Amino acid sequence: MGSMPAGIHDMDELFFGSAVCDVTNAGQMMLPAPFVETIRRRSTNSNLLIGLHQDAACLVAFDRLYAMRRDCEASATPEDQGRLRRNYGFVEQVTISPAGVMVLSALMRDRGHIGRSALVVATGQRFEIWDLDEVLERGPSDLITLATHHLMTQIGREIGHVPALPAPESRGRAEGAVQPGLRLQHMPTLRPRHDPIGRGAIGN
Template structure:
């Protein structure tokens, strides 16, 4: 399949290692492979995890085989082979796009409570967000910062659109002068005629 992972996102990671994949990433996985399983491994150079499907692993196998055939000395890249096939674990993906990072791979990648997902075509990377912001390459720091700012702005907008909860009880009267107004019962009219006492004297 020619479908590629495109884009980036910041995702929360639960204490069990669950990550809800961005919708675009999940759709790409469904188009690339009917199997709802991803493979999680270590990046060749960077301190992050790489995620790919079996199709990518098979393509890499063909690339290695071609290099072996073209190499007069019998090229053997055992380090690369271990990275592709040995230091890898399966991560099942639920129908809603929830992926569970294997515990060992999460520890090897030092992935904390927030992760930065960055697509790189046939696979995508998972970085610990704090590490990416503090120690990542400049382009990755810029990307993570922009995503984080956008995330905070969305959270603020969501809070602002929520209507305030009305408290139970009587509705307070508007205070105009600062004094509390107490309502008194209406006065009953008097029945004796005005000046009646003076007429009897």
């Protein structure tokens, strides 16, 4: 049996999972490693197309193979100018760097309302890019649950990496009365002054 053509084989590679990604002022965003691996298997040049979601207030990322098959499946329906503009006009090509970083242009960030953090969610042959704050405030319940999970996991990791403070040699009774969670700042012990200040200087 002959080998399957690369283009058809690559279509079998699907995106799975989700993640919260930081977005810089320049639009740089590092994708999770599983997403990067799928992109490289589906696209020989690690290119993606970023466009508008047909229904939701988010961006979608896909490759040319997906776009070609999608257009073939939709060819039987009457042409809709709005759909064509969305599929071809509001689309930009990005290249994924070897480190897994892609850059969203200012136009696409504005159209997708993408701020400083994004929630990326796999949907099979493409993935969605949501503004994290938008999801937490007004998003669908399943995405709110997903975003909250990632944030809590991130907080747990950050707490786990906080270095332990050395135990003090002694603690005063007053410190033991401090409520949990409140930080007590230790003040140095005040010593009597020995500088030669006369009584007459005090009233000046």
